[in-house]
Amino acid sequence: MAISVMNIRRYFSSKSLRLSLAGLLIINAGFSQNKIDSVQKVKEITIKAYLSEQPILQVPSSVSVISSKQLRDQPGISMLPALNSVPGIRMEERSPGSYRLSIRGSLLRSPFGVRNVKIYLDEFPLTDAGGNTYLNLIDVNSISNIEVLKGPDGSIFGANSGGVVLLNPLDRNADSSYASAGISGGSYGLFQEKLAIQKKMNNQYLNINHSYQKSDGYREHSAMSRHYAQLMYRLNYAKETSQLRVLAFVSDLEYKTPGGLTLAQYTANPQAARPSTNFAAGPVAQKARIENNTFYAGVVNDARITEKLKHVIAVYGTHTDYLNPFITNYEIRNENTAGLRTYLELSGKEDAKISWKWNAGLELQRTAADISNYDNLRGEKGKMQAQDDITSNQFFYFTRYSVNIGKRFTAEAAASINHYKYLFSKDIRSYATRFERKFDPEFMPRFAMSYQLNNNLALRSSVSRGYSIPTIAEVRASDNIINTGLESETGWNYEAGFRLRNNNDRLWLDASVFQYRLENAIVRRVNANDTEFYLNAGGTRQTGIETQSSYWLIAPGSKGLLNGLQIQNSYTLSKYFFRDYYNGTANYSGNRLTGTPRAVIISGLDFRFPKNFYLFAQHNYTSKIALNDANSVFSKDFNLVHFKAGWRSKSKQGKPGLDFFAGIDNLLNETYSLGNDLNAFGGRYFNAAPLRNYFGGVKMTL
Template identity: 40%
Template structure:
C-alpha cells in the first residue's frame, strides 16, 4: 500500500533545507587527504610542494596550498602512513589523495561504542567491527554473510529478508525477527519500543559500518541481554561529488539495481540512494521484492555544532516457504511447506512498508562539555498472511536520546563523565483474521497496543596512571505495555497492562595497556530484556500474562593487539554469562510460537579473531595479500529447566553450534584486480530443547573476483563476479527451533552465481 503524500512533504522540505552548499573550486592547489583503508579524512598531514611552499590539512582532511610557480610534485607525509607524491598536480581542480596506512595505524581505529570514542585498542569490551569492504565481499543481497564473519555472532535467513540475529545464543527466544539485541542507526534507536527490530527494512548498501557490542550493554544502551549493534549510514567523502549506478544479476532470478548521488564538502554532505532488489527464490514461495530510498545529510554550521538527518523509506514484500521435516528436506529441499495450510495454498508472505526519519545534533559548548541529542519518528504498515491466520498491523512511534559528556582533570587523572536518557513510545493497531487462501476472512481479534520504554544512565571513565583505564556505568530501565482488546470472537473486549519492574543495570570495566601494541581488559555487566509485544500477544490471540523479563550477569576478559612488526592483529575474549528467567519458544499444533520462562542458562565461551598481512605495498604489482579468520567456542547449557515431567537441565542450548569458524583471503593488485575468498564452518546445531534432533555441520565457501579501474579523470568502473556455496553444500540456514511436527529445516540455496557492474562518475 502507498503512503499519502502528506507523510513525505515535511520530510522532503527538511532535507531540502539541509542540502549542503558545494564549495567552489579555487585557483589554488586544493583537495582532501583521506585514509586509503577507511576513506576517512586525515588531519595534520604535511603538504609540501617541490617549489618549497608547505601547508597542513585540517580536521576535514582539506588543504589549500598557494605556490609561486607550478610545482613538479606535491608530497603528502603523515606519521604512521606511507608518504605519497602527486606528480605534475593540476591547478584549479581539487585533488583526492589517499594515504595507505602502515600496519601500526590500525591501532587507531576509533569506535563509538559505549560513547567513549576511543581507539579499539583502548576499549574494555568485546567489540567487533564490520567495515564497508567486508559487506562488499559478497553480492549485497543481505548482510547475513558479512555479519557471520564476526566471532560470537550468528545471523540467519529463514527466507530471503526474514532475518534472525543471535549474539552469544540470543536466538533461543527468536523463532523469527531480531530480539534481545538493541540496534541503532546513526546513533538513533532502530529497535522499536516493543522490543522488535525490522532490520529487513534496511538494504546492505545503506550501511557504511557496523559495530557489534557483545553481552549485556544495558548500562548505556537500555534493555538487551544479547548485545548492541550500531549501524552507521553511508555518506559521501569530503570533496566528493559523484553519481554511481550499479547492477547485479545472479542465479534463481536474482536482480539488484542501485543508484547513488553524493556531494561532500568541508562542512556538509548529502547522499541520496535508491536500491531495488528482486529474487524469484531458491525454494517455492520464497520470492522477494524490495525498494529502499535513503537520504542521508550532515552539515556543520559552526565549529561547535554538527547536525545530521536521515530519511529511510522501504517497501518490502517477501514470501514465507515454511519449515520442512527431515524427510521433506532430504527428498526435495526446494519445496515449500505443503498440506491444507501449506505456504503456497495460504500465500504465506509479509508485506511491510515504512518511513523512518531521524535527526541528530552534536553540540560542543566548550572544549570540555558537549551534548548529543537525537529524535526520530516512524510509520509502518504490515500485511502478513500466514499458514493459519492473517495479520494486518499499522504502527506509529516516536522517541529520542540525549547524552551529556564532560571531560575533567582530577589531579593526574583524566576523567570523562557521561549522563543521559532515552525514551520511546509506540502505538500499534493490530488485527488478526482467518486466512482464506491469502485473503483476510472473519475477524478474530482487534487490539490497540501502546508500548513505552525508557531509561536513564550515567557513566564515568578514568585514565589512571600506569596505563589503566577504568569505567563504571549504571542505568535504570523501565518498560510498559498497555493492551486494549476492542474485539475478540470468543471472549469479548478487555484491557491489560504490564509494567515491568524498573531494573538497575551496572557495568564495571578495567583496561591495562601493556604496550603500544597490546592491551588486556576485563568487565562485569548485567542487563535485562523484557518480553517483546509479540511474545506477550501471540498471533493466536492469547495473552501471555505470566511472562517475565530475562535478567543476566556477564563476566569477561580479553586481550587484543598487534605483533610481528604489526603485521599480525589478534583479539581474544573469554566470557561467562549467567541468564535467569530464560525465555524459550516452541510451536504449537497451529505453528504459533509459544513463549515461556524456564529457569536459567549457563553460557561459557571463547571468541577469537586474527589477521595477518603478508604484503601491503600499493606500488607493487601485487599490492595486498592478507589472510584472516575467526573462531567461536560456545559451551552453552540449560542450567535449570523443567519441561513438564522432563528435566532438561544440562542440555545444550537450542540453536547454538558449539564450534564456528570463518576464514578469508584478500588479494589486490596495483592494476585494480582483486580476489576475495571466504569459508564458514558451523558445527552440529541442536534444534530442540530435548537435544534429540540436530542440524548437520557444514562448510560454506564463496569467492568474488573483480576489477576496479579509473577511466580518465572522472569515470570509475568496477566489474565483478562471484559464487556462493562453492562446494554445493546442503544445509539449513534458518532452522525453526522446537518446531511442531518436526518442521525444523529451512534449506539454504545450492551453489549459485552472480555478476555485476558499477559505474561512478565524478562531477
C-alpha cells in the first residue's frame, strides 16, 4: 500500500521531528557559510553489503554504516550505544551480557536475544538455521565496522522480516603489522582487557584478538564475565586479486539474570532482583543464569577467476554448549550448526556507459539442537521434565542483477526462494515420536532504484518482501510444548528516500519514509507459572520516518582553538500499530506495537582539540514504550547523556601510540528500564539500567 501524502504531512508536523529538522537547518546554515575549508575532503562512505564494494550514495536501499571511528567514540564495552545511534535500530540490555536487538519494531517477538534479524560475520552467517543469533558472544573491540540494512531484505540474505546486520571483523585491505593492548574499568565492578596483534608476512596476514570483560552489574544478581578470542588469517594470491580468509572465535560467556520487577518494586528499589514469593522462588534462590560456550570457525575463498568473473565460497561450523537454570526449570542445550554460502559475480565494463553486475548463489544451513529441561533445585539439576531433539534445515537460492546507466541511474532486481523445515523427536533414543514440520517455499523479491540528480543528491525507492519463520525458541518455548501451529511472518515493505552530501563529503544527510505491512506477527505471551508461549497476532501496520545527518562544522585537521568539530543527529519516528489482533475476547486492533518507542532522537558532538585532546558527547531521547499488547502499561520517556574525553597520539616509528580516556554515562542520573519484559505476567516489566556511572582506561599501539 502506498504511503499517503496526508500521513507524511501529519508526521512532519510532530514536535519531535520539528526539533530534529531544526538541527538539520542549523547544519545547512553552517554549511553555506563555511567555505574556507572546502578543499579538505572527508573520506567517502562505501559499503560491501551487496556482495561488492560501492559508494553509499548510489545504493538504492536504506543502509547505515557504523565506522571504526564511531565505534571508537563510544565506551568500547558493547555495541549498544553505537547501534542505537542508527535510526530504526534499538538494542537493549536487560542486564550486563543480556542483549536484544531489533530493527523497525522486530523486538515484538524477542524477550531475549536476536530474532527475525539476519546477522553475518564477514561472509559467514552468525544466525543459525533455527533463527537465533548469539550476538552477545562477540566483543565489540574485534569489529572494524558495522553495516545495517534496514527493512526486510531476504533477496540475497534469506529469511528475515526486520533487516540484516553485517559485522566486518577487520579491514580486508589492511596492509601493516601492529600490536595493541588496552585496559579499562568503571563503576559496578567493570573491568576489561583487550589485546590485538597483526603480523604481515609478505602476502599473508595473521590477526589475533583477545579480550576479557567482567562486571558486578548495577542490580543484585546481575554479574557477568566473558572470555573472547578471535583469529583471522588472510592470504592474498593470484597477483593479489584473490583472497583466502580463515576466521575462528571461541567465546565463554556467563551472566546472571535478576528478573523483571513490578512498578512498585522498581520504584522502591530498582537495584533489587525479582523477590521470591510463597508460590515461586526468585532468581537469586534459583541461581538463575546463562552459560554459553561457543566455538565458531569458517573458511572463505574470494577468487577473481577472470577480470569479469568472481566466485566466493564460505564454509563454516559452530558448536554451542548452553546452560540456563531459570525460575521454572533447568535447561541444557547442545547445538551444532554447519553451513555453506557461495555465489558468482559476473560484471560488465565498469567504465562503460551502461555497467552491470549479476550475482547468483545459494546458502544452506543445518542446526541440530538437543534440548533437555529438568527441575531447578536451587540452581542444581533435578528430575527431567522434557527432552527434545530438534533439527532445523534451511536453504535458499538467490540472484541479483544491478545496472548503472550513465553513472546516474541505478536499478536492482533481486530474489530468493527459501526452503525451511523442522524435524522434532520427543524421545531421542528411539525416535518413536519423530515428526516433521515443513514450510512451503517462499519467494522473496526486491526491486530498487536510485537516481543521482547531481554528484551530491540521490533519490531512491524500493519494494521488498519480508519472511521470517518461527525460531526454535518460539516453536519450543519455556513451557516445553512444541507449537506446530505457529506460522511464519510475511509482509511487504514500500520505501522512498534521498541522500545528500556536499563536494568535500563534510555534510551527510540520509532520509527515508516507509510503510511495512506484516502478516501473522508473532507475539509472546506468559503463563501464570512464568513459562512463555507464542502465537500469531494477525498483522501490523508500520509507517516510519528516519533521518541521519552529520556535518563537520570545523573540518578535521584545521588549525586554531578547535582542530575539528562534527555535529551528528539521527531521528526515528515509528507509527506502528496492530491490525486485526484478537486475544480471546480482547481486541487489540489499533493498539501501538509493543516494545517500540514512538520517537527517538540521538544527537552528538565530536570535538577535536590541539595537542591530540578530544571530547565526544551524545544525547539520547527515547519516548514512552507500550509494555503490553493491551497498551495498559507504558514505560516513561527518558533522556540519556554521556561523555567520553581523552588524549590520543598516533604511533610513529620507534614510538608507541597512546590513548587515555575517561567518561560518564547517564550523566543526568535517570532511572529508566533498558530492556523491558514485554507482556510479563504479574506486571513484572521492568529491568532497571544503571544510574550515573563512570569509566576510564588506556590503550597502547605499536
